[in-house]
Amino acid sequence: MSETILEVDNLRKTFGGIVAVDGATFDIEQGSITGLIGPNGAGKTTTFNLISGFYEPDGGEVRYDGQRLQELMRPSRDEKVIWGGAAGITAGALGGIAGLGPLGLGAAPSLATLAGGAAVGSGLYVGQEAVKQNRESHKNSRPYMLAREGMVRTFQITRELSEMTTLENLMLAPQGQAGENLVNTWLRRGKVSAEESAIRERAEEMLELLEIEHIRDEEAGNLSGGQRKLLELGRVLMLDPELILLDEPVAGVNPSLTRKLMDRIEVLRDEGYTFCIVEHDMEVIMNLSDTIIVMNEGAKLTEGSPEEIRNNEAVIEAYLG
Amino acid sequence: MAVADVVISFMVFVSIYAILSYGMNLKYGHTGLLDFGHVGFYLIGAYTSVLFVLGPDDPGDFTAYVIGLGDVPFVGTWIVGIVAGTVLAGIVGGLVALPTIRLREDYLAITVLGISVIFQRIVQAEEWLFNGPDALRGYSPPLKSLFPLEMNTMIGAALFGIITLVIWAAATGLLGRERNHESRFPLAGLYAVTTFGLARLGGEDGSLNDAQVAALAGVVAGVLATVLLTALDPILALGVLLSLYTWFVAGVAIAHLYDGLGRREWLAGIAFGTGFLVALLPVPMADSLAVKSLGTIVLLGALVSAYLYAVRNVAWFDSAKITVVGVASLWFVGIWYFVLPILGPLGNGYVPAALATLFRNVVWVLKFGGDVGTTYAVAFLGELTINVDYSRFILAGFGLFMGALYYVLEVTVQSPFGRVLRAVRNDEDVVMSLGKDPFVYKIQSMVIGSALGGFAGALWAMYAQGLVFTMFAPRITFITLLIMFIGGAGNNKGMILGAAIYWGFQQATSQLAAFFPPAVRVNVLAFRFVVIGLLFLVILYYLPEGLLGREEFGSEVSDE
């Protein structure tokens, strides 16, 4: 229970001279529900975007499961293959053309210049990537790498994939699907469709769990605000994450549905998921959270149990002032 | 030229442009990448493939090109050329995508358009590369020398077998889709026969799907045709059988399409089709240019006004407005295909000649006339000289490519990969938040879409038998976009329909333009692009989803 899953250390972010996050420092415990509150403009959503990798920090760092986010967000293998390959092909083609044309080497030696060019091109890519990664000032911003590690987020304004059905939205989420690879899609149809059936089954279970089976084949763009929030939660859960960042999960959701959502989150917490929630609805956050972090003017003001926060003078002052 | 031959060249164009549009559709319709430079990959495919079949450049003559691999064994063939053109277009597509893909969609469109113009300029300026501003010629399409086919040889019979294979597979595939619908014909029984019993392998518990059954049936039919031809030489009977089978399946499909249509919708459609025919009459009939052009425009204007009036004021008409146009087009095409060609002979009282013309157009699989071929004496029709020309073979080949690629693309977009593409199109941030890198998928989409463009380019090079840089103007990209929006962005079937509508319009208007004096033909041909532009605006505004709309996804995935 007391293990720390996320450490935020002296995080800073400015937008064109306006300081949005100014030295925020806090931890999130595994298996807990942590509420993140604060008056408008306190930097909660910016902090969220920094933690989830959507913004690059100007200073400070975040560690997830003990690893620095910047380490986690290094280029993926796919990306390296694409850029390295492209650099190789381009330089190789230039080498080949140079060999045939201006240098006039003939066919066989031109093959050698082609290969040489390709090697130089890929080498250049690998080299510049290495140099870049070793520079302290370089910031990686690859939020998808974090999701692969088990930290996922939802959006303040729901981002449903509006032209896709609810079921498709859910089926999109699972990681590392074989069918996302074209070679498998074309050549290993059996494997792909077996996996697809399994994912479909899970998605159906998720629909049931969230009690939204009736909108299974509805395009997500036609859903109500509350349904979208549920869909987003379901989509995130389909990933089997460890840490879930929820940005205003009950904004615009009717009270009975809110109740349901809260129950669901508590059940999930008891199953071992960790939640960090930004929410304006005080009642919700007070009822739900194990720990509450109060932010003001871009930094942590205080931290404590809902009881402590409720009676904290500084918090009341921040909200009133 | 018989009307059937016009239709065959039309279908060749349709297959090339459908494949070209598949590529655009994968990029824009499925992934949301607005590629205004699609023609650039078409260009790369065309020129690359030609280098593989051209003989070595003769420095003494007036043409110049960088390399001709035509004499190299194995490498210097169309198959290698097409593959190379496709692959190279795909690679270049990926390279172009790398710097541009992260741009805003409007910047992306403009920069990629610029890149396609650069490709075109390079071809134009570099004389050593592809003969500069002059046409690159001197190659011929594959197996051309064998045509018209000599049916008494093994190779002739085999090639006709291939044609049979494709036509049979296509018709059977369509029949397979129709057999489950209500019909006054025993379609299921017929299907069992035309699939040679292979249908049992498919179906509910079978291991083959309909497409595979149709392909196998085609193979069987092709082999049968080859054997029969070698043994007995019944080319006329085979041609008639094949043609009638296709007409029957087409009829069934159309009947199903307009199944629920009431009598008044039918009548309205026929009335509009006839009205259209009448409106065009001044073009061939009138002598003065003013009557030709203004008369037609006034009549067409009246027709369109009547249509719009009916859409606005008649409720049932409004709800059937697209169907009515469909029926009208069918009626119009039917009259043009079957009735107009026989009017001339009938008017002169030559009934046998009229019947012969009708027969030739019905038996579209065969070409009639010419010096080479088998001559039959048929009752009522007189002597018929039959041969199988190259355009039928090209059509079979291109049709096969179009169908096969359609199948592959359907598999692709219905898979989890296709799902990610659609998610990228909807919202990249969500895709990122779910642990998937949109960049990787966009690059793959660009590579495959561009490769499809390259493939279409190689086919075009084969068909056109000569390439000039002006063939690869940005206009081609525009036409591809138009085709995509007519059929429905995100719908592969729509690409075939869109290409058919576009080329139908092109063929019809070129025929009409032939009635104008040569001096103003440029103006007339330009005017049809004005009409196309207007049509495009109308589609974008009133039918942004296209005729077929977006494809349905998800419900059939697990059935495969």
Added chain:
Amino acid sequence: MAVETGLLNATVTGIVTGSIIALGAIGLALVYDIAEVPNFAHGDMLTFGAYTALLVNKPGSVPVFELLSTGPRQVGTAGGAFLFLVSVVSVLGIVYNLGGRAALEGGWWGIDVPPAVGLGVHGLLALAVGGLVVAGVPSFLSALLFAVVVLGATVPLMESLVFRKFREKDVEVAMMLIASLAVAFILRFGIQTIFGGAIRFYEVDASVPFAGGSLDITLSKFFDFFLAGDGLILSIQETRGAESAKLLVLGYSWIELLAVVAVAAGVGYLAYKRREGTAAVVGPRLAAAFGGLGVVLLGGTLFGGGGSVPEAPLYATRVGASPLRVGVFLLALVMMGGLHYLLRATTLGKAMRATSDNRDLAMVRGINTRRVMMSVWIISGLFAAVAGVLLGFLFSNITINLGFYLLLPMFAGVILGGISVYGAIVGSYVVGLAMEIGIFAIPGLSATYRVPVAFVILLLVLLVKPEGITGGS
């Protein structure tokens, strides 16, 4: 011995090319920025302008209209009446586009006037323009004026007939792009439907009376610059056929040159400092440019002592410039100045800038965004007409692809400049210079590569800054 042209000449040519691109790009950028239409039809608007001018310049060559003309370059009474009527209707149409009948009555002036006054003024203006056009047939200037008013009236129709409809459906920018492509098709092939495929050109009386003699405006003057041990010598000459006539030789010593440059820099700096922080029509940068340029011109005239062309100069280069090219540049400057004044000093301009910043906010603040939108299209049409006619004159052949060739450089300029009027001007000159200098500087690069060079520049910039030079994130 003739002096070779060099980098300096390419630069001068680049400035002229850049001027034409800028004239087109300004309208493109305004529409892109404020109406949010990346207008692919803009190139074809230039073509439209070029062809429209033919009605005045060579009425006998225009299909159908030729029936009214009485000779290759005479219009006759009926033709004249037609041109007059079209001009009058166009001028009134421009005003009408600004807000219907109310605009005709003076509603857009920003001050309250009786409707009759508004109608009267607009009417008189329309009659005056019509008169000017008809009186000037078939002169080039009259043709230019005619094209300008016709495009000013017709181009906004694209907005009200097409783009506004799409905007009301709240479509993505990609859809606007595609719709504008369709409009481009209609425009381009509509022109071809009427004019056919023949290549056309203007007929312009090239010699104009000038300072007592006559001056052939298309004939190049050659400015030869010689660097020698004792200073700079400038020799101006004119070549007609084989003859070469030396017009003027000016010599400057190094000290004089140094002094002029120093004073120019100083005046420029002072002017900048003095105007710093003002948002007036003449801002700091403009003031500095004016000051510096003034000093250079003044110094050049004052110190321009006689000299002789040195036998063995250290460096010699030739610049060819015809009065026409200089005129293109000056006209572009004047038009840009006018637009600058409009944007900075008028209510309409302020409304335009506010709309550009934030359309919704502008609407809330009571700005008539529809009028702003229409005025943007009108300006776009006016500039496109000038650019198209000048382009047709400079290239001396007019085809239906005339404007499309320029569309890509214009877009390159606009995107380089980050989609704003001022950015587009800078971007256009960058593109124009890059095109000409690129062709000059890279050996073996044929003129076919002009547009590619512009685009390679754009691609390189976008590689580094995906949002353009001045664009935000």
